[in-house]
Each structure stands twice: as C-alpha cells, then as structure tokens.
Amino acid sequence: MKRLNIAFTGFVIIALFFSCGKKKTNYVSVSNPTEDVFTSTKDIPDNHFLGDQKCKECHTSEFKTWEGSHHDKAMQEVSDSTVLGNFDNAKFKSQGVTSHFFKKDKDYYVNTEGPDGKNHDYKVEYVFGIKPLQQYIVKFPNGHYQCLRTAWDTEKKKWFDLYPDFKVVHSEWLHWSRGGLNWNTMCSDCHSTNVRKNYDKASHSYDTKYTLINVSCEACHGPGKTHVERVNTLGEGYKVSDDLKMTVGTDSKDLVDQCARCHMRREHITSSFNFEGTMLDHYFPQLLEQNLYHADGQILDEVYVYGSFVQSKMYHNGVACTDCHNPHSLELKFKGNNLCAQCHVPETYDTPSHHFHEKGTQSAQCINCHMTGKHYMGNDFRRDHSFRIPRPDLSLKYGTPNACTQCHEDKDDAWASEQFEKLYGKPKNKHFSELLAPGMAGTENGLDALLELAHDTIYPEIARASAVKNMSNYITPANINTLISFLDDDSPLVRGATLDVLGGTESKDYLNYYMPLLKDKKRTVRIKAFFALASLDEIQIPEAYKEAYKKVEKEFNTSLIATSDFVGGRIKEANYHLKKGNLAAAIAGYESALEIDNINNMARTNLANLYYRNGDFKKAEDAFKTIIEQEPEFGQTYYSYALLLGEQNRHEEAITQMELAIKYVPDNIRFYYNLSLLYDKANNFKKAEETAIKGLKIAPQNDNLLYVLAYIYSKTNQLQKAINISENLVNLYPNNQSYVNFYNQLRVQLNQTQ
Incomplete structure (x- = not known):
C-alpha cells in the first residue's frame, strides 16, 4: 500500500475565480426562523445511566436475549473468563516481528515490538469482541490505550495478524502502538456507553471516560434515568416518548440512522454523543469515493454497513436493520432464504427459474448473489448491504466486481455478462451505478453522468451526494453554477x-x-x-x-x-x-x-x-x-x-x-x-x-x-x-x-x- 497512492492535490486550496448571477434560496427564513435548529454538546452525567441490571428488572426477555451478544461482549476487563486467546507461552511471528503471549501471576502479558522498534512486555488490560476474533488492549503513557495488531481467531483457535500482507514500520501512524490502532479515538465511541474522549492536544494525552464498559441497553435506548422516573410516577399511564430511543414505533429511516452512528465510516464532529438531534448533528458519513468504494458503490475498504445499505431499494421501501436482525441478540431472524422470504415470495424468487442454480445449495442462497462481501481484519467476513443485482456488464466497463465471477472463478466478466443477458435479458432499470461508475472512473462523459445522477431524486440520497462530491475532479467555470444549485437541495x-x-x-x-x-x-x-x-x-x-x-x-x-x-x-x-x-x-x-x-x-x-x-x-x-x-x-x-x-x-x-x-x-x-x-x-x-x-x-x-x-x-x-x-x-x-x-x-x- 502506498501512502501517497491518491490523486495529487498540489496546493492545499484550489484557486477558482468565477462569477455567477443571483440565485434564490429556500432555507429557514432569515428574519423569522421557524425553529431553533441548535442543539447542545453537553455531556450526559454518569448517574443518568442506570445500568443493565436496572433494565433487567422490567425487560427480562430482552435482557436475556442481549446477554452474551456482540454488544454485551464489545469490551470487557481482562480475566480468566473473558480472555479467549492462548497466553500459555504462545509465540506468533509475522512481518519479522515475534509476539510472545504469557501470564505473570494472574495478569496477561504480551512481549512484542513497541513504538521504538524494540520488543517490550505489555500488560493486557481489556479484551475486545468474542467472534470471529478477539483483540487485546494495553495501556500506554498519557492515557493512550492501544489495540494489538495480533489477534486471536476464536473459530480456528490460533493467533493471526490483522494485516498479514501489510508491512508497517514502528514509526508509522498505522503501527499498533500509534494512531491507527488507538482505542481512545478509533474504537471507544462504539464499543462502550457514554464515552467522553477527553483529548488534550497540547500534551497529546487522553483522559477517556465511559459510564458502562460495553454496548449496554442504554447505549442504544439512551440514558434510563428519566424513563424510570416517568414509569415510577405514571405507572400504567406511562407511554413511551422522547425518554427512550430506538423503540418499536421509531420510523425505519430514523432507526437506521440511530444504528448508523456505530455502523458506518464517518466524520465525527462532536466531542461526545449525547442523543440530542440526529445522526447528522454528530457525524457525517463517508460518501462513495475512490479507494473506499468501488466505482459502482460496492464496498471496498472497511466502510461497515450504513453506506451500502442506504443505497438499497430495501432501505427506501421502509426496511430497517431490525427487520432482518434481532435488535438484542443481533442474530438473523431466520436462516437461509427464509429471511428474504419475509418480503420476497418464495415461489417467485426461491426457485431455479429465478436463480438458475440447484435449490438448497449455497449457489441458490439469495445473499450469495445479492450480498457479496469480503474479509476485513483478517477473518471477519462482512457482506455488502446494498442488495444489488449482479452487473457483469459494468465489470467489463469499469473493472468493478460481480457475484457471478466471484463464485465462478474459472470464468471471466465477458462470460458472466453474456450468461446474464441470456438468462435475464439486459438490465431493465437504470441503476445509479451506471452513472456513478463513469464519474468515479474519470471517463470522458464522467461529469455528465455525475450531473444526471445528482439531479435525479429517484436515486438514493447517498448516491446523489457522492455524485456531487466526485465532481471535485471536474470543477470548472462551466459547471460552478450547477454546483451552487445543489446548496438548495432537500438532502x-x-x-x-x-x-x-x-x-x-x-x-x-x-x-x-x-x-x-x-x-x-x-x-x-x-x-x-x-x-x-x-x-x-x-x-x-x-x-x-x-x-x-x-x-x-x-x-x-x-x-x-x-x-x-x-x-x-x-x-x-x-x-x-x-x-x-x-x-x-x-x-x-x-x-x-x-x-x-x-x-x-x-x-x-x-x-x-x-x-x-x-x-x-x-x-x-x-x-x-x-x-x-x-x-x-x-x-x-x-x-x-x-x-x-x-x-x-x-x-x-x-x-x-x-x-x-x-x-x-x-x-x-x-x-x-x-x-x-x-x-x-x-x-x-x-x-x-x-x-x-x-x-x-x-x-x-x-x-x-x-x-x-x-x-x-x-x-x-x-x-x-x-x-x-x-x-x-x-x-x-x-x-x-x-x-x-x-x-x-x-x-x-x-x-x-x-
């Protein structure tokens, strides 16, 4: 991986000297705003969070389902019951670095390369996750906590390198002892409840605090203090209101946004999350751009789920995360194609006349054609949630992946495109990727394609925004006025x-x-x-x-x-x-x-x-x-x-x-x-x-x-x-x-x- 493998920007700011005429704006009235759009950035006191055991008193079944889940085990203190890796004098070598895992009395240690390029003993303080891998966190000076690059494969029961093909020098930001694997800023906000990073720039130090160590009930539903007070006061007259988040009556898109804060790659703009406002009052999601997404919007780098899911027709038709996943156990609600059959009639879709594969095989699984994926962090397979129809014709034009050749590895994209057209005919509806791909790939008609995508509100909001963002590669006096017009967009x-x-x-x-x-x-x-x-x-x-x-x-x-x-x-x-x-x-x-x-x-x-x-x-x-x-x-x-x-x-x-x-x-x-x-x-x-x-x-x-x-x-x-x-x-x-x-x-x- 090249640290400079991106388009060179030259000077920091692009100099443009254009002019344009007057233009109407239609935002909140300047003289008489219809509402106060400003929310606070105040931290929530720890005592507003009552803890999972308090929730258990009334929500026994939900607690039982949540207990032991990935959220419950998102972060734990080190103990014999929480450490899954082999610390019995085990050694692992990768990229010329030997890591030695051992115990000293009741404590867990690793001897590995530190920020000075030399090996040192580090005491493990916390564990991260339960499957398919578990990571280990050590304490550094100035409040820094660092996640080891070597992790434990909980399924194969062995140590492995999270990035086995990527040589990282000890002086690089990406080294485990530096910024790339720093818990305070890269992990804490989504692995614990009510996190305050408390970073001091002058000393480059942290005093990071959390109320609850894991992703508790209140990490999703909000602090329970007001909720419990209202229940105790109103009794049977209580009705859920703004004292709880992510409830049964939450709108599907609002629910996705609330889940998104920890399931998307994003720009963080507030010092801590206090449940005020919406997702876009705290974060701005990563848009579909080169090196992060493929040219058609399929996942490439580690972008998590939100950016792909909001591209999908399912999202735009009211499907939310909880329609497929149990919100407390996080497990899928049904196995195999029965999950998709909640909405898609099996007689139409779960049949060889649709998928042209033997029924009951892996090839006939809906997700293997419509939710391809890739491994991140060495062994964690994550699926693309855009639920797209395979497009080998776009693969031929822009080098994007498609499900057909990912499965039929002995075939090429030309074969896949020919077979697709033979079985299904040419794609009937124009998918936004047909416009995004030429724009991201920088083709001759790329700008025209991006403009068409950005203007047409039939396409997903994230795709339209990505079209605008990718116009930065084409910005000229001729299109500057068009860009200005997008400041009035509803999105x-x-x-x-x-x-x-x-x-x-x-x-x-x-x-x-x-x-x-x-x-x-x-x-x-x-x-x-x-x-x-x-x-x-x-x-x-x-x-x-x-x-x-x-x-x-x-x-x-x-x-x-x-x-x-x-x-x-x-x-x-x-x-x-x-x-x-x-x-x-x-x-x-x-x-x-x-x-x-x-x-x-x-x-x-x-x-x-x-x-x-x-x-x-x-x-x-x-x-x-x-x-x-x-x-x-x-x-x-x-x-x-x-x-x-x-x-x-x-x-x-x-x-x-x-x-x-x-x-x-x-x-x-x-x-x-x-x-x-x-x-x-x-x-x-x-x-x-x-x-x-x-x-x-x-x-x-x-x-x-x-x-x-x-x-x-x-x-x-x-x-x-x-x-x-x-x-x-x-x-x-x-x-x-x-x-x-x-x-x-x-x-x-x-x-x-x-």
Whole structure:
C-alpha cells in the first residue's frame, strides 16, 4: 500500500475565480426562523445511566436475549473468563516481528515490538469482541490505550495478524502502538456507553471516560434515568416518548440512522454523543469515493454497513436493520432464504427459474448473489448491504466486481455478462451505478453522468451526494453554477457534499450563497458552511446572520477539538487558517499534523507547498526530499520539487527531477510540458523539442504541448514548422484569441524574413 497512492492535490486550496448571477434560496427564513435548529454538546452525567441490571428488572426477555451478544461482549476487563486467546507461552511471528503471549501471576502479558522498534512486555488490560476474533488492549503513557495488531481467531483457535500482507514500520501512524490502532479515538465511541474522549492536544494525552464498559441497553435506548422516573410516577399511564430511543414505533429511516452512528465510516464532529438531534448533528458519513468504494458503490475498504445499505431499494421501501436482525441478540431472524422470504415470495424468487442454480445449495442462497462481501481484519467476513443485482456488464466497463465471477472463478466478466443477458435479458432499470461508475472512473462523459445522477431524486440520497462530491475532479467555470444549485437541495447529504467541494475554493464570489446554511437544520451542514465562509471576518457577516454565525463558530471549534487527535482534524484546522489568510498558522497546523504522523506524506506534500508559497524554499526542499526518501516511486513529488527548483533558476537540477516524474508517471501530459519549458530555459532546444513531441504522441491535440512546440520552433528560426503547428492549434481551438494572435504574429514574422 502506498501512502501517497491518491490523486495529487498540489496546493492545499484550489484557486477558482468565477462569477455567477443571483440565485434564490429556500432555507429557514432569515428574519423569522421557524425553529431553533441548535442543539447542545453537553455531556450526559454518569448517574443518568442506570445500568443493565436496572433494565433487567422490567425487560427480562430482552435482557436475556442481549446477554452474551456482540454488544454485551464489545469490551470487557481482562480475566480468566473473558480472555479467549492462548497466553500459555504462545509465540506468533509475522512481518519479522515475534509476539510472545504469557501470564505473570494472574495478569496477561504480551512481549512484542513497541513504538521504538524494540520488543517490550505489555500488560493486557481489556479484551475486545468474542467472534470471529478477539483483540487485546494495553495501556500506554498519557492515557493512550492501544489495540494489538495480533489477534486471536476464536473459530480456528490460533493467533493471526490483522494485516498479514501489510508491512508497517514502528514509526508509522498505522503501527499498533500509534494512531491507527488507538482505542481512545478509533474504537471507544462504539464499543462502550457514554464515552467522553477527553483529548488534550497540547500534551497529546487522553483522559477517556465511559459510564458502562460495553454496548449496554442504554447505549442504544439512551440514558434510563428519566424513563424510570416517568414509569415510577405514571405507572400504567406511562407511554413511551422522547425518554427512550430506538423503540418499536421509531420510523425505519430514523432507526437506521440511530444504528448508523456505530455502523458506518464517518466524520465525527462532536466531542461526545449525547442523543440530542440526529445522526447528522454528530457525524457525517463517508460518501462513495475512490479507494473506499468501488466505482459502482460496492464496498471496498472497511466502510461497515450504513453506506451500502442506504443505497438499497430495501432501505427506501421502509426496511430497517431490525427487520432482518434481532435488535438484542443481533442474530438473523431466520436462516437461509427464509429471511428474504419475509418480503420476497418464495415461489417467485426461491426457485431455479429465478436463480438458475440447484435449490438448497449455497449457489441458490439469495445473499450469495445479492450480498457479496469480503474479509476485513483478517477473518471477519462482512457482506455488502446494498442488495444489488449482479452487473457483469459494468465489470467489463469499469473493472468493478460481480457475484457471478466471484463464485465462478474459472470464468471471466465477458462470460458472466453474456450468461446474464441470456438468462435475464439486459438490465431493465437504470441503476445509479451506471452513472456513478463513469464519474468515479474519470471517463470522458464522467461529469455528465455525475450531473444526471445528482439531479435525479429517484436515486438514493447517498448516491446523489457522492455524485456531487466526485465532481471535485471536474470543477470548472462551466459547471460552478450547477454546483451552487445543489446548496438548495432537500438532502442534507447533498448540501454537505456541495459545501465540501465549494468550500475548498478560494473564490469569494459565492459566499452569499453559503450564508443561509449557517441556519441549516443539520449541525454537520452548518459547520461545513462555516468553513466555506472562513475567508470572511465576523465584521463582514450580515446582521441577519451574526447570531447564527456566532453559534456555528462554537460548533465548528468543538468539531476541531473533537478531531484534533486525527491528522485529518489538524489538517482541517490548518486549512481553515489558510482560508483566513493566516499562512503562518496554516504552516504550524501542518507541522502539528506531522507531529502525530511523521510519515504522512499527503500532509508533508501540502506543507512543502505552503513553505514554497511562503518563500521558505529551504524547508520546502527538505520536505520534498523527505517524501522522495520515503516514497521514491511517487512521481508527483518529483514534479513539485522540479517546479521549486525551477523557481530558483536551478534548471539542470529541475530537469533531473522532472525526468524522474515522467519515469514514474509517464502518462501525465503536464510533466512533458514543464520539462520542455525547463529545457528551453536551459537553452537545450533540441531536448525541449523532443520532450514536447513525446508528449504529443500520448495526447496529439494537447494545446499546451502544441503551443510550446510551436514556440520552440519560432525561437530556433524554424518558422514554417512553427506556423504549421500553430495553424493546427487555431483549427483545434478557434476561440482562443491568444493562439490566434500567436499564429498571426508568426505569419507576419515569416513575411518579413522573405
């Protein structure tokens, strides 16, 4: 895995200088808001949670079903009854590291590699989970608790490496002793009840607290104090109201949202979860983007369940988690196809005339065609909950997986597509993945596909929001007004995604369009609007929005605190300072990010560019050199380094770096263009010509390369060649007046020499 295996962003903020006309907004009335959308971020006192035994007094059957479940055993203190792994002087070796598991008196220990690269004894304090694996947590200084990378396979009864094919150096953030497997921030919020992380940025320390160690009744239903008081007061007259969450009468989508907070990959914006507001007042879900989801929206990285389930028709037809899973035991309500038969008539679907496989076999199981999955954490198989029809035709176009060839491993996608069409005909309904895939894959019609998806409300909310988010790869003056229009969308996910895209720009032309979202009903959207408005000072905020602005400022600052132990959180704060025009604070923010992850070269790349922008060429050069040392095959760094050297007129050195950029990224046309210019500055016109020609072999109609080649020919008195190329340039781009002027100048110059 490459730490920089993503599209290079160059400078931190994209500079856009567009303008647009007036536009109507239809949010909460500015002068007379219909409701107060602001909720508190206050922690809930421990004594508001009464514990599972109190719940058991009235809810015996539910307690009995919950007892022993994954929620009950989500986290436990170490004891002979809770530890499932072999600590009888067992040894396990992976990636050159030997871990020794043993007992000392009544305590459990592991001797393994620590953050200094040397082996140490660590006392195990807690256990995580019961099946298919159990993890072990040790205590570090400053309140840090770390989850071991070596886990116990509770089914095969053996130790195993969670990431056996991934070499992690002890100094990396991903090492078990550092941020990637830190319990306080990566695990605690969802494995215990009423967690307060209590992180102190200055000392990089935690004082994390929880009320109940596991996922208790009150983790889902909320603190029981008010509920019990009302029951005792009202007796038989009691009726469930807002004193309990996730009750029988909860709307299906609300229920999914409430489950989602622990079953989705998300951005966390509050310091603790206090049951006020909705999911989007505390978290913003990860949208469907490259490296996390496949181009058609199927699960790829560890994204959990929510992001796939809300893509499904089932979710949009009122199906909730509890329709398939017992909410207390978490087990499936029925076995095999009987689960699906709750809604789908067996005579129609559980028959060879539908699935074309022998009835009763694994191949005839609904989930194996409509809920494919993959293993995470080494042995934990999780299914994609989008319940999609296999689409081998999309696999042929975009390289996405499909259930057919995942089962028929000896066949290819072409065979699968042919068989599918033979058995079922061509897909009858247009699935959103047909529009998302070309957009995520960056095809020629990708933007048009994303726009169609984003506009059509027949498609899932998360798919539409993802379409907007993926437009960041296509943002141009031509589509900026279209993006602005999505700020008025009914979906808070779409509004949030739009702000993520537009908020990354430096243009001040659109700030008035962000103002109404300071009063948005969802805290996540308000915070994103505040960030987008960062280039304004409070004095520039219109009077009608000042009160909301001050409230959201507090929410925004809380979100920065809540994520300050993440590299991403510190980068967000640095980018905020950058938008405010405080370059020194932005640089300090990026330096702070590297303090907790010194091998995060995405952060170091942006920091190098900020040094460059600040005129601190020495620090910029040192940063680029460090990245090259750590990621020697990442071509974009050589490119940026070459630009820095060229800025200092160190042309020969710049040429060397740009040639390395082309070596590792041979298809990037921009590299050829810049290398040709560097050769020109070094007065090596022959190499400048050769470089431009090489680039044109890849992209024959690239205007930058055509222009630079014509320029080189004109400079070396090869006027006819220059005229021929510039004439071609004008024919290709007739509306570019600069090219037309250049062509006319060359013709005049040729006439004067004859």
